[in-house]
Amino acid sequence: xxxxxxxxxxxxxxxxxxxxxxRSTSPAALPDMEGWVRFARCAEESGIxxxxxxxxxxxxxxxLIACAVGRATTRLKFIVAYRMGLMQPTTFVQQINTLSALxxxxxxxxxxAGSSTEEQHGYGxxxxxxxxxxxxxxxxxxxxxxxxxxxxxxxxxxxCRVEQAKLHTRFxxxxxxxxxxxxxxxxxxxxxxxxxxxxxxxxxxxxxxxxAPMVGGFxxxxxxxxxxxxxxxxxxxxxxVEAAVSMLPDEGVRAEERSILAGSDSQxxxxxxxxADNVGWLNQNLWAxxxxxxxxxxxxxxxxxxxxxxxxxEYKRIGVTQFIISGWPKLDEMLIFGREVLPLIxxxxxxxxxxxxxxxxx
Amino acid sequence: xNLKFHWMLPKSGEVASGVPQTPQQAARYRIESTxxxxxxxxxxxxxxxxxxRRAEEAGIxxxxxxxxxxEPxxxxxxxxxxxxxxxxxxIAAYRSGLMQPTTFVQQVNTLSGxxxxxxxxxxxAGSSTQEQHGYGxxxxxxxxxxxxxxxxxxCNGFWRAxxxxxxxxxxxxxxxxxxNTPFLxxxxxxxxxxxxxxxxxxxxxxYSQGTCLLxxxxxTEKLRxxxxxxxxxxxxxxxxxxxxxxPTREEALQVALSLLPEDRRESTTAxxxxxxxxxxxxxxxxxxHWLNPSLWAxxxxxxxxxxxxxxxxxxxxxxxFLSYREIGVSEFIISGWPEVDEVEIFGREVLPLIxxxxxxxRN
Numbered sequence: 001x002x003x004x005x006x007x008x009x010x011x012x013x014x015x016x017x018x019x020x021x022x023r024s025t026s027p028a029a030l031p032d033m034e035g036w037v038r039f040a041r042c043a044e045e046s047g048i049x050x051x052x053x054x055x056x057x058x059x060x061x062x063x064l065i066a067c068a069v070g071r072a073t074t075r076l077k078f079i080v081a082y083r084m085g086l087m088q089p090t091t092f093v094q095q096i097n098t099l100s101a102l103x104x105x106x107x108x109x110x111x112x113a114g115s116s117t118e119e120q121h122g123y124g125x126x127x128x129x130x131x132x133x134x135x136x137x138x139x140x141x142x143x144x145x146x147x148x149x150x151x152x153x154x155x156x157x158x159x160c161r162v163e164q165a166k167l168h169t170r171f172x173x174x175x176x177x178x179x180x181x182x183x184x185x186x187x188x189x190x191x192x193x194x195x196x197x198x199x200x201x202x203x204x205x206x207x208x209x210x211x212a213p214m215v216g217g218f219x220x221x222x223x224x225x226x227x228x229x230x231x232x233x234x235x236x237x238x239x240x241v242e243a244a245v246s247m248l249p250d251e252g253v254r255a256e257e258r259s260i261l262a263g264s265d266s267q268x269x270x271x272x273x274x275x276a277d278n279v280g281w282l283n284q285n286l287w288a289x290x291x292x293x294x295x296x297x298x299x300x301x302x303x304x305x306x307x308x309x310x311x312x313x314e315y316k317r318i319g320v321t322q323f324i325i326s327g328w329p330k331l332d333e334m335l336i337f338g339r340e341v342l343p344l345i346x347x348x349x350x351x352x353x354x355x356x357x358x359x360x361x362x
Numbered sequence: 363x364n365l366k367f368h369w370m371l372p373k374s375g376e377v378a379s380g381v382p383q384t385p386q387q388a389a390r391y392r393i394e395s396t397x398x399x400x401x402x403x404x405x406x407x408x409x410x411x412x413x414x415r416r417a418e419e420a421g422i423x424x425x426x427x428x429x430x431x432x433e434p435x436x437x438x439x440x441x442x443x444x445x446x447x448x449x450x451x452x453i454a455a456y457r458s459g460l461m462q463p464t465t466f467v468q469q470v471n472t473l474s475g476x477x478x479x480x481x482x483x484x485x486x487a488g489s490s491t492q493e494q495h496g497y498g499x500x501x502x503x504x505x506x507x508x509x510x511x512x513x514x515x516x517c518n519g520f521w522r523a524x525x526x527x528x529x530x531x532x533x534x535x536x537x538x539x540x541x542n543t544p545f546l547x548x549x550x551x552x553x554x555x556x557x558x559x560x561x562x563x564x565x566x567x568x569y570s571q572g573t574c575l576l577x578x579x580x581x582t583e584k585l586r587x588x589x590x591x592x593x594x595x596x597x598x599x600x601x602x603x604x605x606x607x608x609p610t611r612e613e614a615l616q617v618a619l620s621l622l623p624e625d626r627r628e629s630t631t632a633x634x635x636x637x638x639x640x641x642x643x644x645x646x647x648x649x650x651h652w653l654n655p656s657l658w659a660x661x662x663x664x665x666x667x668x669x670x671x672x673x674x675x676x677x678x679x680x681x682x683f684l685s686y687r688e689i690g691v692s693e694f695i696i697s698g699w700p701e702v703d704e705v706e707i708f709g710r711e712v713l714p715l716i717x718x719x720x721x722x723x724r725n
Contacts, residue, residue, distance in 0.1 A: 029542035031475040060472035087461040088498040098434035121537035165496035168403035
């Protein structure tokens with residue numbers, strides 16, 4: 001996960017809490033090229049394949065950030081989160097294709113339907129949850145047609161319509177002619193969209209036992225599964241637990257984050273909150289205790305390097321191929337991962353002679 | 363106030379060819395840039411950067427980056443070029459109807475923060491119905507302006523108001539619109555908004571939501587009234603033109619004539635069926651190709667109104683620019699063939715004469 005503006009310089013987890021970063025005075029609102037480029041280069045050195053850029057009204061636009069940081073890096077890819085309903089599909093494809101040509105094709109998409117109706121209203125989008133997915137389906141259908149076809153694209157749906165749509169600027173990458181598409185969301189509609197229009201389903205981490213049947217279903221149909229998680233890696237399990245507990249912010253912030261989660265119409269956010277409330281520990285290494293403070297993506301895999309490597313490999317065995325990770329502080333945790341955990345995973349993979357897990361993505 | 367001079371960003375690939383081009387070859391490249399096999403479709407940074415640096419050296423303030431389905435996206439190009447330049451500004455052309463105004467403002471604000479505020483906007487309504495349909499826009503000409511009015515009202519709401527934006531119009535609805543990323547520039551907190559077009563709705567839009575009216579060059583006599591209307595409303599006027607400056611008028615004229623197509627029936631403007639500007643351009647050229655001894659519309663019937671050409675020696679061209687200053691015009695967006703050669707000639711031969719005359723006028 002690409003840190004928000006200002007976060008690379010922040011030293012404690014508490015500073016990066018969402019409640020603080022959504023305030024209009026937060027540095028998260030401002031582009032932070034110095035911090036981002038520093039983080040991006042460390043990510044490249046740590047063996048990270050891509051960074052995910054989150055989309056919200058509290059932060060700068062993801063496509064433009066990917067352009068600026070992409071021009072300053074050479075290997076790192078950018079998974080750009082965008083919501084449907086903000087742009088015409090033809091315009092979206094024109095921007096993505098332009099971007100691809102400027103940064104050597106290092107762009108992928110994370111399609112999200114939007115998790116807050118209030119925020120969507122501010123963007124001029126008044127559809128409800130299910131309709132947003134129906135529109136996303138039409139939107140991505142047009143995008144795929146533009147990426148595939150040379151002739152003009154015609155489409156007349158309920159939400160999107162184009163006649164003889166044609167763009168001369170192509171998606172440009174060494175190995176693809178359209179971007180990889182991660183569809184995130186836990187709802188039935190999100191899964192359907194991932195199966196039909198995506199290249200990977202992106203969801204929050206859960207225990208391997210819970211995930212195994214779902215992952216199998218996707219893999220059978222040729223769709224990858226990617227997990228979103230946080231990690232806390234320390235020399236021993238005990239130290240990791242200690243570090244995790246020390247990241248809990250004060251009570252006021254927790255109450256505010258709770259109300260954001262509870263007020264959402266996203267099934268992902270609701271299920272994350274339920275996990276936090278009901279269980280806390282999903283297994284010995286998987287803790288939902290930070291969700292009510294840091295949001296749904298803060299379900300945390302924690303432990304020693306050996307424990308974490310083993311856990312990642314368990315997910316690999318059930319068919320998961322990619323991980324999008326965050327940690328606190330953002331940069332330090334990534335460096336620990338690259339130094340301590342990833343070599344263990346790569347070693348196990350090469351001795352198992354199996355294909356590598358697509359490098360963990362931060 | 364000194365006159366401001368902007369330049370059209372060359373089509374991608376024009377500068378990069380590496381081969382010295384004749385004006386005729388350069389003009390041909392532009393004309394053929396809409397073909398699907400044109401190199402103009404793919405962004406090409408090296409040539410653009412070479413041009414951008416020559417433009418900065420020549421005293422050019424901004425480059426206009428066009429939007430159409432044949433070329434890369436202007437906001438993304440402005441980002442990449444802006445990150446690699448220091449002082450040049452970017453006037454990105456965009457149309458309403460392509461994205462939600464909130465999203466547009468978020469992109470423009472992000473861009474401003476990445477390139478020290480060197481971003482301005484040229485809002486156009488779109489000149490081809492066929493092209494608009496490909497973008498998912500099925501409104502007619504006048505309705506497109508009504509929508510652009512709402513679009514810019516919301517944008518200006520974000521830029522000028524502090525707090526939430528609420529708007530309920532015919533084309534757009536926004537409730538509690540709020541963006542944390544501000545427009546960031548050293549000297550202002552909103553971008554300049556150039557509104558182009560010759561129709562009555564476009565002029566109204568420039569007055570209500572714009573900061574500058576952008577229109578094709580004409581004689582000072584013809585422009586005087588329109589310029590006065592705009593400036594009395596506090597809206598500046600910018601003229602779009604092509605320039606051919608050579609040591610003598612005769613040499614400039616030779617270059618101009620060499621740009622005429624071999625097949626005189628050639629036209630790239632047939633598709634622009636829905637633009638007042640294109641209808642007027644065609645009529646103007648039919649009557650008389652010479653609007654005055656320095657202003658030639660001979661290319662307009664073939665390639666469109668923005669090919670209206672100011673030509674002559676450095677003295678003549680400088681005098682012509684100053685005559686527009688007299689009637690209240692404050693800015694120009696220029697093209698030339700090839701772009702690099704003409705911008706260098708302009709910076710070396712013409713601009714010093716203008717700056718000198720402006721300094722004299724001030725004293």
